[in-house]
Amino acid sequence: MKAFVLTQLKCPLQLEERDGLVPGPGEAVIALQAAALNRRDYWITQGMYPGIQLPIVLGSDGAGVVTHVGEGVPQDLLQRQVIINPGWNWGDREAVHGNAFRILGMPDDGTFAGEVRVPAAYVAAKPEHLSWQEAAALPLAGVTAYRAVFTQGRLQPGERVLISGVGGGVATFALQYALAAGATVVVTSSSAEKIEKAIQLGATAGFDYTVEGWHKQLLAEQEPIDLIIDSAGGDGYANLLDAAAPGGRIVNYGATAGPPKKLDLFKVFWKQLHLAGSTMGSPDDFAGMLAFVSQHKIKPIVDEVFSLADGNEAMERMKHSRQFGKLVIAHQT
Numbered sequence: 001m002k003a004f005v006l007t008q009l010k011c012p013l014q015l016e017e018r019d020g021l022v023p024g025p026g027e028a029v030i031a032l033q034a035a036a037l038n039r040r041d042y043w044i045t046q047g048m049y050p051g052i053q054l055p056i057v058l059g060s061d062g063a064g065v066v067t068h069v070g071e072g073v074p075q076d077l078l079q080r081q082v083i084i085n086p087g088w089n090w091g092d093r094e095a096v097h098g099n100a101f102r103i104l105g106m107p108d109d110g111t112f113a114g115e116v117r118v119p120a121a122y123v124a125a126k127p128e129h130l131s132w133q134e135a136a137a138l139p140l141a142g143v144t145a146y147r148a149v150f151t152q153g154r155l156q157p158g159e160r161v162l163i164s165g166v167g168g169g170v171a172t173f174a175l176q177y178a179l180a181a182g183a184t185v186v187v188t189s190s191s192a193e194k195i196e197k198a199i200q201l202g203a204t205a206g207f208d209y210t211v212e213g214w215h216k217q218l219l220a221e222q223e224p225i226d227l228i229i230d231s232a233g234g235d236g237y238a239n240l241l242d243a244a245a246p247g248g249r250i251v252n253y254g255a256t257a258g259p260p261k262k263l264d265l266f267k268v269f270w271k272q273l274h275l276a277g278s279t280m281g282s283p284d285d286f287a288g289m290l291a292f293v294s295q296h297k298i299k300p301i302v303d304e305v306f307s308l309a310d311g312n313e314a315m316e317r318m319k320h321s322r323q324f325g326k327l328v329i330a331h332q333t
């Protein structure tokens with residue numbers, strides 16, 4: 001089988017020919033139809049992730065057909081069309097994952113390959129309304145957005161939501177979920193084109209976060225925000241504290257722009273804000289996400305599809321944040 005391998009940090013990934021995978025006890029081997037990129041894959045190529053082990057097949061997201069099962073796995077899993085929950089060993093607490101938590105695609109070989117081997121417990125039926133490419137785009141970003149919006153964000157219908165950096169893979173899911181749950185959604189982006197796309201999907205307004213004072217314009221035109229979903233942090237985080245309504249919630253699942261240099265705690269306590277963190281999701285979050293996506297027939301927004309051989313082009317597109325939604329690698333056409 002073909003595998004797209006990171007052998008050296010800050011270097012292009014290499015296409016290799018490898019032996020087919022054999023499942024161990026409790027495992028399944030999946031012939032992948034498609035995989036998807038996450039910012040995590042890019043961070044790992046740059047050495048910006050703890051505990052990097054090389055060589056590694058990156059990729060946390062995949063969809064395909066179960067071809068082999070190991071000892072103890074029911075035979076009726078064979079030939080099933082599946083997606084993979086990439087968050088393993090969450091642990092006993094819904095509130096937070098435990099120390100043994102790990103993510104498919106480092107240290108375990110991931111989905112940028114013709115086949116992947118995973119514990120059968122993390123295999124789920126592919127949602128029927130999704131194509132292979134859409135299904136591959138769903139798992140990591142889909143569950144991250146679900147936990148941020150619903151489990152940690154506690155979104156209620158009719159609330160006002162702000163999704164920052166809407167072009168991001170997780171952010172586009174957060175936009176779709178909040179709209180499907182009956183919220184009014186505004187977005188920020190560095191790109192007028194991406195704001196326009198978000199408005200076409202149902203956002204009521206968009207603001208360019210690279211423009212100084214964008215949040216003042218928001219507050220001049222609109223009511224303040226009940227729930228903010230952010231993955232950037234950085235100096236722009238101060239604007240989010242202003243945009244939040246008294247008693248509002250801000251959920252961060254990332255810090256692409258780094259930590260804020262200053263955090264105005266006076267605003268935090270005087271407005272009685274709730275600041276929360278969120279990381280991927282528990283098995284319950286994953287099941288809840290699949291049920292929500294199937295109920296509302298939500299289709300992941302696929303920005304562009306690449307072949308495995310062109311995977312470095314996909315990585316380059318992610319590096320420059322050119323995408324709106326998910327970058328997908330199709331293994332089979």
Ligand SMILES: NC(=O)c1ccc[n+]([C@@H]2O[C@H](COP(=O)([O-])OP(=O)(O)OC[C@H]3O[C@@H](n4cnc5c(N)ncnc54)[C@H](OP(=O)(O)O)[C@@H]3O)[C@@H](O)[C@H]2O)c1
Nearest residue numbers: 039165166167168169170189190231232254257279280321
């Ligand atoms: N904790 C978790 O479980 C988890 C899971 C997934 C991702 N993450 C983290 O979340 C972040 C996004 O991940 P992703 O996979 O969705 O990445 P992605 O698809 O590459 O999204 C990146 C987007 O972030 C936005 N952005 C960049 N700088 C920004 C800034 N200063 N202010 C506001 N928005 C900014 C941009 O939006 P525009 O193009 O619209 O400007 C960009 O397109 C990464 O830091 C990632 O590591 C964490």
